[in-house]
Amino acid sequence: MRRFSRFVCIDWSGAVGEHPPGLALAMIGQAGAPELIAPKKRWSRQAVLEWLHGLADAREDILVGLDLSLGFPFIDRGSFFPQWDGSPDSARSLWECIDRLCADDPHLAATSFLRHPEARRHFRHAKGDTGDLFEGSIGRLREVERHQRVSKQANSWSCFNLVGAGQVGKSSLTGMRMMHRLEKRIPVWPFDPIPDSGPVIIEIYTSMAARAAGLPANTSKIRDLATLERALCVFEADTPAQLDRVDDHATDALLTVAWMRQASTVPALWTPQLLTPEIAQTEGWTFGVL
Structure with a gap:
């Protein structure tokens, strides 16, 4: 260690x-x-x-x-963005995809990604503006977020929800642009x-x-x-x-x-027990969650 x-x-x-x-x-x-x-x-x-x-x-x-x-839900559907042929297959390819589609957005914003005709279908954007593939009342969750809620270690929100003071989708998308530009x-x-x-x-x-x-x-x-x-x-x-x-x-x-x-x-x-190699390469994990 x-x-x-x-x-x-x-x-x-x-x-x-x-x-x-x-x-x-x-x-x-x-x-x-x-x-x-x-x-x-x-x-x-x-x-x-x-x-x-x-x-x-x-x-x-x-x-x-x-x-x-640092990742979006993947394990539950075998895809970040089901029904989108261009959906990335790993966290790093997700970061690259977001940064590429938002190349013209200033200040590492992610506006263009959320306007993409396929990507926008998966997000709750505002009251009365919810994509047709946004799932459930709170949206899809990563495995670590699902476990956090069940074990009461935290009360995570879905990255696909962009509404409310507790939403984390916009910060995550802009953060993924930064991570791609950090260039490993x-x-x-x-x-x-x-x-x-x-x-x-x-x-x-x-x-x-x-x-x-x-x-x-x-x-x-x-x-x-x-x-x-x-x-x-x-x-x-x-x-x-x-x-x-x-x-x-x-x-x-x-x-x-x-x-x-x-x-x-x-x-x-x-080394959390629920962190599998597939999760580690797609959704990632929040440090501190057991």
Whole structure:
């Protein structure tokens, strides 16, 4: 099992525009407090991609957690997009497909993919605008999401649902564009073997860190320093000496990166029993789900 010198949590965003307010990055070392990583300007998705390229160049032993889904449901139907002849057959080919169809969309947006005549059939786009192949009340789920809900480890939403404050489809699509443009320069668990050194990327779910810290499922967002301090204590992390922002996205990143430091040392989290080779190459897995 790998040991890492530092840990980063990226609270991602699929919102429209160059500088989505939901983007936040936090880092922590082997000891001490987490800190927000603040650029000269507000973060953009392109700036995060460039920052990750810098990590790849530095080859530091750092674990990066992305708060987005790195795959779409595949196992339940044997396809990401049934009835579409051009449906990709692996996660990496899915990333390539999305990025290719959205090549003209600025700021790593995924608008063109959602307008594609075959792809759009599978999504709930807005109230009164649901594709004819969108399935069920909440949409299709990946195996890890189905297991999360049954085992009550989390309450994941379907990536095919683009409606509501809890939707994760837009952030996942934009994140997949970024992953394709990273050009395999950083290994991604569980799609790639974990190298002996250098950076590694994992998919995380910030609500799992909040639950592990003892926050109730219906009030898992932290909006004040006192609550953040108590939650960080659960993961034996100090409180940041100074914070320029205390909002949902910043505190999500700060708390989750402290959780990552502890969770990464648990061998079972790297080898969940339900993670098959097929799932590992198509849908992926959320780190921390057993």
